[in-house]
Amino acid sequence: DAKTTQPPSMDCAEGRAANLPCNHSTISGNEYVYWYRQIHSQGPQYIIHGLKNNETNEMASLIITEDRKSSTLILPHATLRDTAVYYCIVRALRSTDKLIFGTGTRLQVFP
Amino acid sequence: GAGVSQSPSNKVTEKGKDVELRCDPISGHTALYWYRQSLGQGLEFLIYFQGNSAPDKSGLPSDRFSAERTGGSVSTLTIQRTQQEDSAVYLCASSLVGRNGELFFGEGSRLTVL
Secondary structure, eight states, X not given: OOSOBOOSEEEEETTSOEEEEEEOTTOOTTEEEEEEEEOTTSOOEEEEEESSSOEEXXXXXXXXXXXXXXXXXXXXXXXXXXXXXXXXXXXXXXXXXXXXOOOOEEEEEEO | OXXXXXXXXXXXXXXXXXEEEEEEOOTTOOEEEEEEEOTTOOOEEEEEEETTEXXXXXTOOSTTEEEEXXXXXXXXXXXXXXXXXXXXXXEEEEEOTTSSOOOEEOOOEEEEEX
């Protein structure tokens, strides 16, 4: 079973920031928060991951609360190509365990 | 190639036939995963390989499903006596053990069982 909870869908206007929340209240101390997205008819794509500090890369920013029970993925300037299903997953860093994908959040970016 | 390669990209078969789906992981990636995704559904884990061994086969839905990996590289997922409920996109992913845990996915093989 997925250890994360995400809203099923969200809308965002093009050019605005998309903030996607995720709850992971049972996260263990050695587990990282990973985000993937799946654009229609494609395989999932890695976005970002983090442990407890905020992280930023060329795609997105990840904000993790101090108690690590929730996080937010931020796409700072959403484009139409960001329309996808976004998955939040918790997993130990060097684990080779399977990623368990929940139902994710379907983000629709509109013009 | 630079990414995970899967073949065939599309396969249409008749109920009762056997099918083989192939995955070429990224060179040097020792971990390999198979998932499937039915229409409009999430990703369902099937099996995981570390090298040529499969420490986790927990997701294989029945004994009609099997997979092997040879030479620590190419993997084949075999479905025997296909059923209509086997229709789905079968996704393969690979990763480099010891790094940040990022999985690289292929584009999938779409299986349609008539």
